[in-house]
Amino acid sequence: MKAPRTRVQRRPVHGVFLLDKPIGLSSNDALQKVKWLLRAEKAGHTGTLDPLATGVLPLCFGAATKFSQLQLDAPKTYEALVHLGATTTTGDAEGEVMQIWEVDALALTPEKLAAVAAQFTGAISQVPPMYSALKRDGKALYEYARAGITLEREPRAVTILHLALSRVEEEQAFTALKMTVRCSKGTYVRTLAEDIGQALGYGAHLRSLRRIETGGIDLSRCVSLQTLEALPDDQRLQTVLPADTLLAEHTRVTLDGDNAGRFLSGLRRRGEWADADAVAVYGEEPPALLGVAHIRARELIPDRLLSPVEIQQILEGTPRPQASGILETS
Missing domain, CATH: 2.30.130.10 (PUA domain)
Structure with missing residues (x-):
């Protein structure tokens, strides 16, 4: 006979929890985990991070959910590792490799990388990837992609506010670029990585992605799930910042x-x-x-x-x- 499930007693929580999202969790899974740990009644996040991405994810509770759109609309800053010389079905490390190039790493001079970065800085156009959550006829594009269906997608205008590229000198099994990008909402960083690879004459895909800032909130203010879990229940609410944290500007x-x-x-x-x-x-x-x-x-x-x-x-x-x-x- 199974023991009865313990019902969590919810409570009103009003404020913002700044999560350093771990790899492997969807944004909604992370939200539900923190909501359960805080025993909060009402919660919402401020825009999604892919499961493979980590970093700053503000989570809103109670009254703060009324201001979540402000973070959704805010510019965001990412650090990414780009695998140069290979394309994948998904544009990131989760997909299957489609094509491989031999990369002349010595040709990736700082001058060449700076020129390509300048090419993608400012207002640019992106075609949303098939592996994205954009909806078509009520279904996410990734659902079509998993069924082997590719649909036409209209290019979208986004703005790259800052872009820096550099070669990763550490020993790697592949030629790697470090990419730091500050961009407008709606930017697909893995599409940017693919387009940069094409501009350099090779295929590319995103190896890792970390959001280091959004709307003026950076990693230095974020709390990990491990830290929150380790706290006694009566101390967890102390990690919740006031709702007007989102209104600093x-x-x-x-x-x-x-x-x-x-x-x-x-x-x-x-x-x-x-x-x-x-x-x-x-x-x-x-x-x-x-x-x-x-x-x-x-x-x-x-x-x-x-x-x-x-x-x-x-x-x-x-x-x-x-x-x-x-x-x-x-």
């Missing part, structure tokens, strides 16, 4: 009690404010995040608001991070 506006109440009702407020696209709005007493807004012609216009219940729960107990050793990175 926003203009800050503080409202008095009457105006704060009206703003939370969805009403515009007037004041001597300059126009701003992104505003984090706080109440004066008690001091609390109310939501985000924008300012036009001295009007503060609500965009996303926290509920009174969420604000009360935050004031009553979502812990702030403490200066201790529990936020060590992996």
